[in-house]
């Protein structure tokens with residue numbers, strides 16, 4: 001067989017509505033933007049991938065920066081390269097483009113999809129194979145009021161979809177946030193549980209002061225309570241041995257993972273393929289966690305079924321995913337740009353088993369949600 005080559009890389013922006021406005025610590029959003037990538041090989045196989053972020057506030061990248069970085073810088077480095085040399089190509093991108101993990105993860109996703117389709121195997125087989133066929137999945141409560149969140153949690157927990165939950169904090173004062181979370185945890189006690197994610201918006205004293213109350217309320221974990229740079233503060237909270245402390249924004253690269261492990265600054269790593277530059281790096285980070293006795297949680301950048309499938313292939317291949325995942329993106333969007341959306345059932349999300357990512361684009365929906373100024377024009 002002639003050596004495979006990457007022949008063409010194209011990108012386009014999509015804006016897909018969400019079911020209900022979602023309150024992050026910094027902004028409320030009503031739709032979600034994506035960069036869709038198509039990577040064509042010399043054998044005619046087209047791999048797809050998707051880049052998305054919670055927002056530019058999260059780590060400085062946006063779908064617009066991802067599109068620019070892929071079109072202008074990453075694509076020229078990859079054309080005519082051999083896609084089977086995945087690791088070498090990722091190193092090439094890293095040497096020539098600093099940072100921009102979300103953009104790199106998007107490119108890697110399309111490469112893995114194309115390779116899986118070429119070999120006729122699901123991507124998880126290219127990452128070491130399955131440790132599990134389905135993963136417990138949490139839903140994010142973000143109705144805006146504790147009463148609304150309690151009602152939503154009770155209704156979902158009884159409906160055969162999501163069994164456990166996460167809350168977002170950071171819009172109110174840390175003190176009010178803490179009280180609200182305890183109210184929600186107490187309100188659903190016996191039926192379900194929550195983890196708390198203030199997205200780095202609290203301070204050390206608030207987190208320490210409320211730790212005993214969080215523990216008593218049965219809260220599962222405290223995710224990134226402090227600013228990403230405050231590794232020492234996270235270590236102080238972890239040392240309390242109360243509610244497990246999760247690192248999210250503090251953890252991007254494999255080097256971050258080693259630093260956090262050495263500083264004993266996290267009990268749990270929130271994995272995310274985009275922030276870490278792809279599935280391969282995510283699996284490497286899980287390896288560092290495994291050696292350090294740190295558990296993993298499968299985080300989300302709120303992907304559609306395309307990016308969520310990529311997350312699932314990576315997460316399902318690692319052994320220490322002790323806290324399940326939060327891959328609720330496909331259930332949160334009002335529509336999904338694939339013909340075969342992922343399945344969430346009885347508190348679990350199922351790992352797709354078709355070739356590549358295992359999802360198929362719905363071209364009519366891509367046309368429908370393509371960003372207005374790009375309608376009719378596929379930008380190289």
Ligand SMILES: [Mg+2]
Pocket residue numbers: 197199223224248249270
């Ligand atoms: Mg988070």
